[in-house]
Amino acid sequence: MGPPPAAAWVIVPGEPRCGGGDWAVGVWWPWFRSAVRAALAILVVMVLVAITLNPRRADFAWFLQLRRPPWLTFEPLIPLIWLLIYGCFFVSAWLVWTASGRWDLMAGYLLLLVLVQSYTLVICRSRRLASGTAVGFIGWVWGIALTIAVARVSEVGWLLLVPYLLWSPVGTFVTWQMQRLNR
Structure with missing residues (x-):
């Protein structure tokens, strides 16, 4: 509406x-x-998901000590990149809701948010980088499906999902490279 x-x-x-x-x-x-x-409401849900699916300090400390590829010189920028992507998620979801009021699309955003946020949690809890690679890939595929669905409702809404679709493969590739370095 x-x-x-x-x-x-x-x-x-x-x-x-x-x-x-x-x-x-x-x-x-x-x-x-x-x-x-x-x-x-969208902001509250996003914050609750982020808080709920954050790894514990001890688990995250394990993740931080892992070796990274030498070409990963932009690692300090990764939190800012994700903050921008989450901002895009927020605005996209809001635009789609105000344009359509469709709960199925909001559930799609929620699932994407859960997949994205659980990436680090799954790696830290399982202590297996391969698990994170799988979650990252599943999130990317779901992101494509959601983008296609959103494109029918909001032109700007689907364009705001593109930064995630471009960045997610980078994160998955970095995780895959980290698997090779931390065997």
């Missing part, structure tokens, strides 16, 4: 007004409140 057409903007007595103008009342104001609620 997008913003209403101009003809649908009516002044409703007692409705709050934004910026003192009458343009934001009637149908527009409830849409705006709904969009803000959706954004907050």
